[in-house]
Amino acid sequence: MADLSVNICGVEFKNPIIAASGTFGFGREFSELYPLSNLGGVSSKGITLEPRDGNPTPRIAECESGILNAVGLQNPGVDHFIEYDLDWLKAQDTVVIANIAGNTAEDYCAMADKLSASSVDMIELNISCPNVKCGGVQFGTQPDSVASITAEVKKHCKKPLIVKLSPNVKDIAEIARAAESAGADALSMINTLTGMRIDINTARPIIHNNTGGMSGPAVFPVAVRMVWQAAGAVKIPIIGMGGISKWQDAVEMLMAGASALQVGTALFNDPYAPLKINNGLNDFMDENGYNSIKELTGIVEPY
Amino acid sequence: MSYDTQLFKLLENKRIADGVFSWTVKNSELSALAECGQFVNIKVPGRTLRRPISICDKDEDTLRLVFQVKGEGTKIMSEMRVGSEVEILAPLGHGFDIKKGRRYCFVGGGIGVPPLLFAAKQTENPLVITGFRSKNLVILQDDFKEIGSELYLTTDDGTDGIHGFVTDVLKEHIGEVDEVCACGPLPMLKAVAAVCKDKVKCQVSLEERMGCGIGACLVCSCKTKVGDEEVMTQVCRRGPVYMAEEVFFGG
Numbered sequence: 001m002a003d004l005s006v007n008i009c010g011v012e013f014k015n016p017i018i019a020a021s022g023t024f025g026f027g028r029e030f031s032e033l034y035p036l037s038n039l040g041g042v043s044s045k046g047i048t049l050e051p052r053d054g055n056p057t058p059r060i061a062e063c064e065s066g067i068l069n070a071v072g073l074q075n076p077g078v079d080h081f082i083e084y085d086l087d088w089l090k091a092q093d094t095v096v097i098a099n100i101a102g103n104t105a106e107d108y109c110a111m112a113d114k115l116s117a118s119s120v121d122m123i124e125l126n127i128s129c130p131n132v133k134c135g136g137v138q139f140g141t142q143p144d145s146v147a148s149i150t151a152e153v154k155k156h157c158k159k160p161l162i163v164k165l166s167p168n169v170k171d172i173a174e175i176a177r178a179a180e181s182a183g184a185d186a187l188s189m190i191n192t193l194t195g196m197r198i199d200i201n202t203a204r205p206i207i208h209n210n211t212g213g214m215s216g217p218a219v220f221p222v223a224v225r226m227v228w229q230a231a232g233a234v235k236i237p238i239i240g241m242g243g244i245s246k247w248q249d250a251v252e253m254l255m256a257g258a259s260a261l262q263v264g265t266a267l268f269n270d271p272y273a274p275l276k277i278n279n280g281l282n283d284f285m286d287e288n289g290y291n292s293i294k295e296l297t298g299i300v301e302p303y
Numbered sequence: 304m305s306y307d308t309q310l311f312k313l314l315e316n317k318r319i320a321d322g323v324f325s326w327t328v329k330n331s332e333l334s335a336l337a338e339c340g341q342f343v344n345i346k347v348p349g350r351t352l353r354r355p356i357s358i359c360d361k362d363e364d365t366l367r368l369v370f371q372v373k374g375e376g377t378k379i380m381s382e383m384r385v386g387s388e389v390e391i392l393a394p395l396g397h398g399f400d401i402k403k404g405r406r407y408c409f410v411g412g413g414i415g416v417p418p419l420l421f422a423a424k425q426t427e428n429p430l431v432i433t434g435f436r437s438k439n440l441v442i443l444q445d446d447f448k449e450i451g452s453e454l455y456l457t458t459d460d461g462t463d464g465i466h467g468f469v470t471d472v473l474k475e476h477i478g479e480v481d482e483v484c485a486c487g488p489l490p491m492l493k494a495v496a497a498v499c500k501d502k503v504k505c506q507v508s509l510e511e512r513m514g515c516g517i518g519a520c521l522v523c524s525c526k527t528k529v530g531d532e533e534v535m536t537q538v539c540r541r542g543p544v545y546m547a548e549e550v551f552f553g554g
Contacts, residue, residue, distance in 0.1 A: 025519035029540070032305060032517070045521065053526065053535050058512040060522040062352045062376070069514065074521045074535055216351045268514045269351050271308055271392065 002285035003292045004278065006040065006260050008237050009160035009185040011121050013040035013095050013260060016281075016293050017250070017274045020241055020264030021046055021099035021124065021164075022071065026085040027092060030271060038275050041095030043188075043262060044081065046126050048100070049107045051077035061197040061206035066216025066243070067265055068195045070209035073101055078111045082118050090119050097162065101126040105139075105149055109156040116158035123159045125150065125184075128166030128191035137191075140166040143178035150182035162239065165189040165230070167219075172226045173233035180234040187230060188239035188262060190223045216265040219243045224256045231257025231298050245273060247280025254296040306517065308346070308392040309333055313385055314365065321439040322372045323414065324381045331364030333393045339422040340398020340484075340508060340544045343368065344516035346390040347376045353392065354380065355513045355539070357486070359417035360424070360446075366393070369417035369442065395516050396543050399506055401425045405481040408432065408503075409452075410469050410495050412487025416443055418508060422484055424450050430480055431455065434469035434487070438462035470494045477502055484508075484544075489552065496547035505547035511538040526551050 004015040018041040024030060027042050036042060054074025061068045075081070081098070089096050098120040102108040108125065115123055127140035127149055139149045150163055163179040165172065167190035176187055192213025197206040205211075223242025231238055240258025244250055245266035253261055266273035290296055311328035319325045337358050343366065344353040354376045360367035372378050383389065399422045401407065408430040409419040416433050420443055423429040431452040435441050436459045447454045455472045456464030465472065469491065473483070477498060485495040486508035499505035514522035518540030527536045527549045536542065 023515065023520050025521070027519075029515070029517040029519040033307060054521065054524060057523065057525065059524075060352070060512050060514050062350065065351060067351050067514070069520075069522060071521050071524075074524055265351065268353065268516075268520065269346065270390075271515070271517070 002282055002290060004282060006293050008239065008260055009122070011095055011160060015040040015278050016254070016260040017278045018043055018095070018097065018239065018260060018262045019267070019274060020262035021126065022069075023264035023267050026081070027089050030267070031092065033271050034275060035092070037093035038278070039094050040260065041097055041121070042089060043097040043099050043124055044085075044089070045075050046073045046099045046101045047075050047078050047081050047111065048073055049078055049102060049110055051075065051080065056208040058206060058208055059212075061212065063195070063197060063214065064218060066214055066218035067268070068197060068207060068212030068214050069192070070207045070212035072209065078114050082114060086118055086120065095121045097122045097124050099124040099126050099164070105152045108149060108153045112153050112156035116156065120159060122162055123157055124162040124164050124188055125153055126164050126191075128164050137166050137168065140175070141169050143174050146175050147178040147182040150179050150184050154183035160185040162186040162188050164191055166191050167193050167222060167226055167242070173229045176230035176234045180236050184236060186237045186239060187234065188241060189230060190219070190226050190242040193219055193222065215243065217243045217245050220245075220249055224252055227253060227258050228256040228300065244277065245269065247277045247284060250277050250281045251284055251296065254293060255298070255300045257298040257300070259293070259297050305336065306393060306395055307333060308390055310388045311366070311391045313383055313387050313389055316381070316383060316385055318381075319369070320442045323440065323442055324370055324372070325359070326368040326370070326380075327365050328368065328389060328391065329365045330391070333391070334361055334364050334366050337361050337366060337394040338398045339401065339425055340418055341394040341396050342418075342543060343391045343393035344395060344513070345380065346392075347379050349379065350376045352376070352514065353516060355395075355516055357418035357508070357543070358394065358421055359443075360421045369414075371414040392516055396539055397541060398422070399484050399508070399544050406430070406479065408473065408476065408480040408483045410473055410483060410485040410487070412469060412491040413440065415485075415487030415491070415508070415510075418486050419484065420446050423447065423452055428453065430476055432457070432469045432472045434458070434491070435463070436460065468494070470498055473498050482506070492547075492550075493552035496550070496552065499547060506544050507547050507550060508543045509538050509545060509550065510543070513539050515539070
């Protein structure tokens with residue numbers, strides 16, 4: 001049995017598989033299927049300073065090998081999360097990552113203050129949500145705005161800070177470097193790609209928000225490419241995500257340069273996907289003589 | 304355990320109207336847990352999202368699932384072979400609240416009719432009003448008769464049964480029942496709720512595009528009134544069945 005544990009910024013994960021933000025709520029619904037201790041970690045639904053109702057429905061559409069969503073950060077707010085969800089989640093014996101999104105830098109900093117005083121293990125700075133009018137992605141598409149929000153939040157953040165990057169950018173390496181230089185402890189990537197579907201019978205978008213964030217197996221090659229490019233540009237660890245749905249994808253993403261992984265959309269197809277991926281990864285490592293995840297991270301030999 | 308995803312064996316896949324199919328699937332463990340008004344989430348080969356389908360009926364170790372072909376996923380389902388195995392997450396959501404000693408009226412429109420069969424079977428002398436666009440879409444009439452329903456059929460175009468809407472029939476009989484359970488298109492539910500208002504309690508089963516099916520992803524949220532508060536709830540978890548007064552029908 002290979003050693004699947006990973007250490008990201010001093011936080012010990014028993015395996016590299018983390019449930020991705022927005023697909024897993026705060027974990028309760030999936031805990032009725034399996035103990036969350038099977039997961040390396042859980043990244044919470046995106047939390048904002050005040051509660052949000054999110055976008056009108058429909059909020060989801062399917063595409064070939066993927067989906068588009070525009071939930072719009074529906075969540076009960078940071079105080080509610082700390083009061084009602086965090087203790088329960090912490091008791092599940094898995095790493096707890098609080099994913100935060102804000103309208104303004106002040107929002108992010110206020111949440112970082114509150115969460116720094118809580119028992120969360122890490123904070124994931126969501127500057128890449130494509131589905132809200134303000135907050136989210138407008139911070140995440142230019143190197144200088146990525147650097148400035150990261151530096152601001154870092155001042156208030158007593159927990160390891162993961163910056164979650166958007167793929168909707170010109171040069172991902174430049175963005176990754178901007179986050180690192182501003183004090184990010186780790187990167188997670190990629191968030192969703194902005195997409196659109198139209199109902200040909202009504203000539204209207206399927207999603208009420210018109211556009212949505214695309215995820216699922218269809219975006220996997222884009223994610224691998226971006227993780228590879230970012231890994232070549234920074235020294236901080238990268239949590240790779242974007243369309244991982246089977247163990248082979250996990251291996252590939254690690255080889256591209258990821259130190260841990262998040263699995264999201266695959267949960268909708270198979271709620272047990274993270275467990276199956278983890279088991280398959282373990283078998284692959286055993287069969288191929290890899291003793292630890294570190295031995296896989298970034299080993300791709302490019303031409 | 305309240306729900307799980309497991310393999311079901313497809314015992315029957317039968318076309319029962321234009322574009323409408325009836326599945327019987329076998330899995331004793333999960334079938335036993337199913338209650339009326341709940342739904343299942345079906346894994347479709349080659350598709351990312353599962354397809355949420357209401358439970359039309361159940362037997363000791365089988366579920367009956369009636370669905371309409373609306374897109375690629377349901378088309379694939381309609382072509383699946385008897386004997387194959389299907390992975391189904393079930394049973395999901397909160398169903399109809401059926402109390403003993405009350406007379407219920409079940410009002411269904413189109414593909415909203417199937418879950419009412421399972422519900423009507425839990426009651427005595429149910430009054431059932433089913434409406435369809437046209438004769439070629441009419442389903443489950445014999446099934447409702449078999450369980451002793453007082454059954455009404457309407458079609459929008461008059462090609463079968465009464466020419467009119469389910470609410471036309473409901474208005475005539477509202478005095479004969481204690482409670483109404485409805486499932487169908489939102490405008491129909493709104494009209495049914497209006498007929499019931501201040502007269503009898505009304506439960507409505509909603510439909511929404513879904514992701515996870517268990518309440519985690521918040522894709523299928525709707526604004527609902529719980530007490531005096533407006534709260535977002537997930538149709539897949541708090542629903543699909545709500546009290547009519549909890550729902551904002553819009554317009």
